[in-house]
Amino acid sequence: MALSGDFYINLAVVVVLILLVGAFIYQTQRKNRRARNLTIGLIIAILGQAVYLVGIILNLDASGLLIIKHVRDFIFGIFYFFIFLHYEALSKERPNTLLSSLFSGFLAIFGSFTIVLMLVPENQLMIDLTRRTANFIGLGIFMYCSYLNYRTTKRVKEWESYLESIMLSLVAFAHIIYVLGDNYLLNFLNVLGGYEMLADVLATVGTFVYVLTYLINPDYLYRLPIPIYQIIIFNQSGLPCYNREVYTKGLERPEIDEMLFPAIITAISSFLSETMGKKAQLKHIDASSKQMFINTQENLSITVIADKGTRFLQKSIKILNDLIPKDLRDDLNASDTKYKPYQETLDKLVKTAFPYLKIKD
The missing domain is CATH 1.20.1070.10 (Rhodopsin 7-helix transmembrane proteins)
Incomplete structure (x- = not known):
């Protein structure tokens, strides 16, 4: 035939x-x-x-x-x-x-x-x-x-x-x-x-x-076809143990005060805990031109600052939080921890969760 x-x-x-x-x-x-x-x-x-x-x-x-x-x-x-x-x-x-x-x-x-x-x-x-x-x-x-x-x-x-x-x-x-x-x-x-x-x-x-x-x-x-500017990881005390400026490949990145946003998140989270209880979780802040997306699991919170949210972005943030092993979580929450030695490990986890992001050196 x-x-x-x-x-x-x-x-x-x-x-x-x-x-x-x-x-x-x-x-x-x-x-x-x-x-x-x-x-x-x-x-x-x-x-x-x-x-x-x-x-x-x-x-x-x-x-x-x-x-x-x-x-x-x-x-x-x-x-x-x-x-x-x-x-x-x-x-x-x-x-x-x-x-x-x-x-x-x-x-x-x-x-x-x-x-x-x-x-x-x-x-x-x-x-x-x-x-x-x-x-x-x-x-x-x-x-x-x-x-x-x-x-x-x-x-x-x-x-x-x-x-x-x-x-x-x-x-x-x-x-x-x-x-x-x-x-x-x-x-x-x-x-x-x-x-x-x-x-x-x-x-x-x-x-x-x-x-x-x-x-x-x-x-x-x-690939996330939106600009992502910053990834911050907070421990349960509200301290930023990881704070990286990032940029999406192919997209220009405006300058952002890398200390201002962590301070804002910490202040708002503390306010929520005091007024609504420790179980109250901040998940999203819409600041018009920028938005902040927060995923909290166990004793770490991950905040991503981006232009807007997409379903893939939310999944990527959750994947990043899932990738952090328990021993690393415990170390980041220890009172005497110096965070700098863990930056390279966290950088690798970020690149795994966000393959198309570049970390600003």
């Missing part, structure tokens, strides 16, 4: 996605990191592609292959939704409720159309509605993710962000072609094998670029 070019394109996508999932799992094991939304989404995408490849290998008739293709498209719609959640986690503390509801609603409609199409495979109306819904979901999500990444790329001048922009732009443009083709605006492309082939190639190239970015620099997965 001779296999079509479409089969090999989809097989290449499966191989690329498997490589990417492998890279993410490796990073998780190596650095105790989590990129849950992206990893789950990629596994779902592999499942969708595998379903379609099986349909081609089984040499299904045109009707059966069409159903399989729409099932794959629905599975990819779920994958796109996880892509959306990933970029939301990078840029915000919680997903946009309106957009999440909108995309979830479209997915529910898409799923309903797919089920009807499986029951009535020859229904041309369902075929058209299913295809259009799939392409509009992809277009909306990748245009939005391109916008989020564009805001970062304007500030972060590094090659990885440019590659990511290329990937998102290619996939978004592929979905523009899908949408235009669905509305019979690209009939002239039929001489080139149809608009779908062109869009598939663009999406595949974009996926390869995405994988290339993470294979060359695996730590890029954990």
